[in-house]
Amino acid sequence: MSVIQWGIIGCGDIVRRRVAPALEALPDCKLSAVARRDPEGLEGCQQELRAEGGFADWRKLVRNDLIDAVYIATPVRLHCEQVLEALHQGKHVLCEKPLGMDAEECLKILAASRTSTGHLGVAYYRHFYPAVRRVKAILESGEIGKPILVTTETCETFLPPVDHPRRWILEKQQAGGGCLMDFGCHRIEVMLNLLGQEAAAGGVGGCVYTDHDVEDTATVAIRFANGANGVVSVTRGGTIERDTLHVQGTGGSLRVDNLNGGWLTVKSDQGTRQETLPCHANPHLPLIEDFCRAIAEDRPPAVDAETGWRVQRIIDAVYTDSAFTKGAPQ
Numbered sequence: 001m002s003v004i005q006w007g008i009i010g011c012g013d014i015v016r017r018r019v020a021p022a023l024e025a026l027p028d029c030k031l032s033a034v035a036r037r038d039p040e041g042l043e044g045c046q047q048e049l050r051a052e053g054g055f056a057d058w059r060k061l062v063r064n065d066l067i068d069a070v071y072i073a074t075p076v077r078l079h080c081e082q083v084l085e086a087l088h089q090g091k092h093v094l095c096e097k098p099l100g101m102d103a104e105e106c107l108k109i110l111a112a113s114r115t116s117t118g119h120l121g122v123a124y125y126r127h128f129y130p131a132v133r134r135v136k137a138i139l140e141s142g143e144i145g146k147p148i149l150v151t152t153e154t155c156e157t158f159l160p161p162v163d164h165p166r167r168w169i170l171e172k173q174q175a176g177g178g179c180l181m182d183f184g185c186h187r188i189e190v191m192l193n194l195l196g197q198e199a200a201a202g203g204v205g206g207c208v209y210t211d212h213d214v215e216d217t218a219t220v221a222i223r224f225a226n227g228a229n230g231v232v233s234v235t236r237g238g239t240i241e242r243d244t245l246h247v248q249g250t251g252g253s254l255r256v257d258n259l260n261g262g263w264l265t266v267k268s269d270q271g272t273r274q275e276t277l278p279c280h281a282n283p284h285l286p287l288i289e290d291f292c293r294a295i296a297e298d299r300p301p302a303v304d305a306e307t308g309w310r311v312q313r314i315i316d317a318v319y320t321d322s323a324f325t326k327g328a329p330q
Contacts, residue, residue, distance in 0.1 A: 004092075004292060007033040007053070007061045009082055010073035011045035012165060014096065018284040019071055020049045025285060028292055035061040062086040069118075069295065072096060075174040076181065080105040087116035094121045094291050094301075098185045099308030101176040103316045106309035113305040121291045121301035122308040124189040128286035130277035131262035135247065135254050136194050143268050145251025147228040150195060152187040154234045155242040159210070170212045178214030180205060180315055184234035188220065188311045189303070190245065190259075191232065197225040198310065203318035209237030220318050 033053030036042040046054040069092040113120040168174035205218030222230040247254040252268030262277035294301040
């Protein structure tokens, strides 16, 4: 196909700020239709995004023969049903993270993706960050030796009030979990990208900053097949915004003080140097660009359904380990 006709399910902030502008910027893409449940919101979204088609029922969008690819940007509880139906209709599907509510849902999606004529990708856009790619290249070069310990620390202060459209991220039935599902999953994907196959995982999480239906703080521990350990620490609340990545190797270290800014410091026997590798002004554009190339080349996208499942089973392991913290012996 010369131009990929896209349909978008959901019309939230991420679609307006990133997904729709990325589709508009890519010459082989056209945003043809949107789906949103409420009629007034649908009309406004359709006008704002300049989409020809509008559907109050997302099923009609994925069954429309004019649509080639679907971007799913709905609450996590809807992902599994929507992805499965779109794949069943032979559509290419790019789904917001995390892929499902739990690893079981992700495994169903993974199985469906292997039999569908459509390709499936997950929106872990940090996979394409220049700083992450540079860290991976340095690790593969052996400049800092064998990786021993990789840590990420991410702190966000955004706590949506009750009337905010993204309030659902604090509701377990809608989101499946808290900060770990919302943004911790991104850092787990970075770990998998850098270190390869995971061998074991666990962790703890709970409400520390305030009392919500889901965790606001979590720590993940991952053991990789290559022997390295990974630690992902995330928290929502407080007053500090932080997003760091640190790699300790047998012959040196790497540190990114801000993943978006890409401020990289490398220390090895070659000395100390600093590089600045910021992410794209629209972080979703490289992700969608790779997905479109995957369609054209008939190959899996760089971030596929298996990645979505691997990330989720690590999150599930943390939630299982954290269960004992809900009560104490009397």
